[in-house]
Every structure is written in C-alpha cells, then in structure tokens.
Amino acid sequence: MNDHPKHYCGLFGVFGVPNASYLIYLGLYALQHRGEESCGIVTSDGEELSIHKDMGLVSDVFNDENLRLLKGDRGIGHVRYSTTGSSLVKNAQPLFVDYLGNSLAVAHNGNLVNSSSLRKELERTGSIFQTTCDSEVIVHLMARSSSRNVVTKLKSALKKIKGAYSLVLLTEKELIGVRDPEGFRPLCLGKKGESWCLASETCAFDLIEAKFVREVEPGEIVVITDKGLTSARFAARAKRNSCCIFEHIYFARPDSIIFGETVHLVRQKLGETLAKEHPVDADYVIPIPDSGTSAALGFSHASGIPLEWGAIRNHYVGRTFIQPHQKIRDLGVKVKINILREVVAGKKVVIVDDSIVRGTTSRIRVKNFRAAGAREVHMRISCPPHRFPCFYGIDFPSPDELIANRYSVNEIRDYLGVDSLGYLSLEGMLSAVKMPAHKYCVSCWVGKYPFKGAGTLKNVLEKKCVCQRIEIKEG
Numbered sequence: 001m002n003d004h005p006k007h008y009c010g011l012f013g014v015f016g017v018p019n020a021s022y023l024i025y026l027g028l029y030a031l032q033h034r035g036e037e038s039c040g041i042v043t044s045d046g047e048e049l050s051i052h053k054d055m056g057l058v059s060d061v062f063n064d065e066n067l068r069l070l071k072g073d074r075g076i077g078h079v080r081y082s083t084t085g086s087s088l089v090k091n092a093q094p095l096f097v098d099y100l101g102n103s104l105a106v107a108h109n110g111n112l113v114n115s116s117s118l119r120k121e122l123e124r125t126g127s128i129f130q131t132t133c134d135s136e137v138i139v140h141l142m143a144r145s146s147s148r149n150v151v152t153k154l155k156s157a158l159k160k161i162k163g164a165y166s167l168v169l170l171t172e173k174e175l176i177g178v179r180d181p182e183g184f185r186p187l188c189l190g191k192k193g194e195s196w197c198l199a200s201e202t203c204a205f206d207l208i209e210a211k212f213v214r215e216v217e218p219g220e221i222v223v224i225t226d227k228g229l230t231s232a233r234f235a236a237r238a239k240r241n242s243c244c245i246f247e248h249i250y251f252a253r254p255d256s257i258i259f260g261e262t263v264h265l266v267r268q269k270l271g272e273t274l275a276k277e278h279p280v281d282a283d284y285v286i287p288i289p290d291s292g293t294s295a296a297l298g299f300s301h302a303s304g305i306p307l308e309w310g311a312i313r314n315h316y317v318g319r320t321f322i323q324p325h326q327k328i329r330d331l332g333v334k335v336k337i338n339i340l341r342e343v344v345a346g347k348k349v350v351i352v353d354d355s356i357v358r359g360t361t362s363r364i365r366v367k368n369f370r371a372a373g374a375r376e377v378h379m380r381i382s383c384p385p386h387r388f389p390c391f392y393g394i395d396f397p398s399p400d401e402l403i404a405n406r407y408s409v410n411e412i413r414d415y416l417g418v419d420s421l422g423y424l425s426l427e428g429m430l431s432a433v434k435m436p437a438h439k440y441c442v443s444c445w446v447g448k449y450p451f452k453g454a455g456t457l458k459n460v461l462e463k464k465c466v467c468q469r470i471e472i473k474e475g
C-alpha cells in the first residue's frame with residue numbers, strides 16, 4: 001500500500017575497488033527501502049564514465065550483463081523515490097552530464113527549498129533542463145562556475161542552494177560526498193580495505209563488509225581521489241542542526257547507525273518511553289511490522305506485557321502494488337499484513353506502530369484485528385501526531401490529508417475504532433535520542449521550519465508551495 005510517505009532516496013559511492021559496479025549494486029540492494037521507483041549506477045575507469053539507470057527495483061534494473069558494461073574501480077549509485085518531478089526514467093538518478101570536455105554524475109537525497117526560483121533564473125539566462133527534478137539545478141550551477149576545479153565549482157553551487165541535500169558526485173578522477181549544513185539526511189563514510197565508500201546508511205557497509213568510519217558532517221565535503229581522502233568545509237560548524245528525527249522513527253533500517261546511534265536501539269527507547277507515557281492493561285503487545293517492531297519490543301520491555309507476533313507481513317508488496325478500487329481496498333491492506341486469529345482472538349491487544357499519516361491504513365488494520373476476534377484493541381504510536389508537511393525530501397501529504405491536522409487525538413481514536421490511542425510526546429521522542437533537541441528537525445510535528453521564505457508552511461497555506469509534490473487542494 002502506498003498511503004504512507006516513503007519518499008526519500010538512498011546514496012552509495014565507492015572508490016578504488018575492482019569492478020566497482022558490483023559493489024555498488026550490493027550497496028543499493030541494502031538501501032532499497034529508501035527508494036523503489038528507479039535506480040542507477042555511474043562508474044568511472046579514470047578516463048570515462050559509464051551509466052545505467054532505469055525504473056524499478058535494483059534487482060529488476062541490474063543484471064550481470066549491464067553491470068559488466070559499467071567499467072571502472074569507482075562509482076556512485078542511487079535509489080529513488082521522487083519528491084520533486086515525477087517518477088519517470090528521465091528523472092532517475094544519478095544525473096549525468098558532459099560539459100567542457102569532462103563528465104559529471106550527481107545523486108541527491110533530500111529536497112531543495114529554493115530550486116524553483118533558481119531554475120527559473122537559470123532558464124531565463126539560457127539553461128536547458130533535461131529533467132523536472134530539483135537536483136538538476138546543482139549541475140547547472142556547477143557548469144556556470146568559471147573555475148576549472150570541480151570542488152570550487154561545487155562550492156559555488158552549494159552557496160546558492162538551500163534545503164536538504166546529501167550528495168554523492170563522480171567525475172573521471174574524483175568521488176565526492178556532501179552533506180548540507182543542516183544535516184537533514186544522513187551520509188556515512190566507510191572503508192573497505194584501503195578503499196573509501198559513502199552510503200546513506202551503514203547497513204550498506206555491513207553488506208559489503210566495509211568498516212563504518214564516521215558520518216560526513218553537516219557542511220562538509222569529502223573528496224576521494226587516487227591520493228586518498230581530503231575533507232573541506234563549505235559552511236561553518238553550526239550549534240543547531242536539522243537531522244531528520246523521522247529517519248530514526250521510520251525511514252532508516254533498524255540495523256543502521258545514523259546520527260550517532262543505532263536505529264533499532266532508538267526505536268526501542270521510543271517504545272519504552274511510549275509505554276511509560278501511555279500505560280495500558282493488555283494481554284499482548286503486537287508490533288505492526290516492520291517499522292513498528294523495535295518500538296513494540298521496547299514497549300513490551302517497559303510494560304512487562306509479553307510481545308506476540310499477531311500481524312504477519314508479506315514482504316513482496318512494493319511500489320508496483322496496484323491500489324485496488326475503493327470497494328476492495330480493505331483487501332489491499334490485507335495483502336501486506338495478515339492478522340493471526342489464533343493469537344489475538346479473545347485477547348486484549350496493544351498494537352504498536354511508528355506513525356499515522358492519513359489514518360486510512362491504520363483504520364483498516366484495526367478493523368482486521370477486530371474481525372480476527374480481538375477483545376480490545378489499543379494503539380500506541382512511537383512519535384507525536386503529524387500535523388504539518390515536510391519540505392526536505394519526504395512526500396508528506398498536504399496538511400488537509402494529515403489526519404492529525406484536522407482531528408484531535410480522541411477524534412482519531414474514534415475514527416480508527418480503537419479502545420484507546422496514545423501518541424508519544426515531543427519531549428518523549430526527543431528524550432529517546434542522544435543529541436540535544438536543537439540538533440534535530442521536528443518540523444512536521446511543530447510546524448516551524450528552518451528556512452524562511454521558500455518551503456514554509458505559510459507558502460503552503462497561501463497555495464504558493466514550492467514543493468511540487470505537495471498537492472494543495474483548491475477551494
């Protein structure tokens with residue numbers, strides 16, 4: 001089911017391994033959860049870049065034949081969920097261009113909040129865009145810089161863009177990693193033997209047996225060449241950052257380390273705090289897999305209520321799953337999760353999930369628990385109610401579609417048909433992570449955004465939204 005926002009992307013890069021394309025392929029496989037619409041790999045043999053990208057999953061797009069044609073010992077890869085520009089092959093990443101006798105490939109995770117105005121200006125002064133995605137302005141801005149040095153070109157582009165961007169870039173000779181000064185999206189640095197790697201999440205390093213070295217810092221550029229790694233800052237270290245805390249709650253894989261912590265352990269703590277904030281008398285704690293699992297474990301530990309597997313997930317449901325017509329919609333939700341009647345019948349259950357956005361999926365799931373004979377169904381959510389959109393690379397619906405924007409918790413409880421509903425508080429959520437609160441973005445809960453002007457709630461409400469995928473209903 002595609003009701004929930006799962007719109008973010010995954011990045012991978014490696015320098016100095018024979019047949020780099022195979023390693024990148026594996027890296028992307030580990031990051032598949034970050035984007036299922038399209039994927040691509042660009043490699044370099046030191047002289048020339050080769051590219052292959054298409055719509056679909058990593059396993060659909062790549063095979064031995066096309067991986068073999070991607071020559072070289074270095075390269076980058078991307079898995080995409082579109083957040084600006086539609087889900088079309090022309091928007092698949094990495095973006096690839098030839099200019100001034102050189103080639104450049106760029107892959108982006110995040111959303112720029114000023115790409116529309118930058119694009120307008122670039123078009124007005126002669127640029128011809130090949131895609132409709134925000135990331136392309138970076139390439140044009142780089143091409144406009146008069147310097148011959150790619151890092152100087154990049155720095156001049158970075159001065160102009162605003163918003164969320166973790167980037168990996170590839171030229172014939174360089175692999176480059178960048179994290180925006182706010183640090184919205186993760187980007188990690190690893191080492192496999194003597195070779196450097198970059199990945200959105202460390203689970204990609206585990207798969208290729210690379211060692212996690214550290215995260216690329218907000219405002220840092222790392223440049224990897226034959227001579228090794230150099231690091232430079234393009235923005236001063238800031239007291240405040242905007243690391244997306246929702247990465248910990250929902251997006252990232254539980255076995256990844258991001259923003260200095262293992263995601264599974266953070267989720268477990270979220271669940272423990274949730275149990276303390278919203279205790280309930282129940283026979284079983286039941287996780288809604290997969291993203292609710294770690295929080296449910298924490299809830300069970302803290303409450304002493306045994307954890308039971310009452311909802312079983314079918315892992316073969318992806319973006320290509322066709323949304324059934326309204327009439328059989330309930331069956332559609334069942335495709336993904338089936339309720340174990342023998343476990344829940346006659347029992348008081350507390351189901352733990354990571355988040356509710358529209359509420360439509362959760363409502364049907366609750367109905368299914370009741371149909372399976374559950375005596376009481378309580379629901380606990382491991383983050384606060386989502387009331388505001390995201391402009392930083394997550395395709396949250398317009399405020400109208402966010403159930404918590406329109407209804408109180410009690411009204412949502414009644415809509416979902418649960419006996420009780422408890423959301424984790426903002427303080428509870430922030431107490432589960434290590435860094436101080438001012439290091440995280442919590443905009444989709446509080447409605448305050450790190451950037452002024454473009455990409456703010458005011459723009460959404462005044463229907464001047466710059467995030468093209470947030471559809472504002474007229475009238």
Ligand SMILES: O=P(O)(O)OC[C@H]1O[C@H](OP(=O)(O)OP(=O)(O)O)[C@H](O)[C@@H]1O
Pocket residue numbers: 001002003004006288289290291292336353354355356357358359360361362363
């Ligand atoms: O707002 P609602 O419509 O009630 O949807 C809420 C559900 O959607 C997400 O899961 P989903 O099953 O979509 O995907 P997942 O497998 O990535 O958790 C989320 O984890 C909740 O379980």
Ligand SMILES: NC(=O)CC[C@H](N)C(=O)O
Pocket residue numbers: 007008009080081082083084085091093108109110111112133134135393394
């Ligand atoms: N969600 C993302 O990170 C997407 C990256 C980029 N904004 C795109 O739409 O392709």
Ligand code: SF4
Pocket residue numbers: 184243244245246247389390391392393394441442443444445
């Ligand atoms: S608004 Fe929400 S989802 Fe978007 S970056 Fe901030 S915390 Fe993450």
Ligand SMILES: [Mg+2]
Pocket residue numbers: 288289290291292353354
């Ligand atoms: Mg879910």
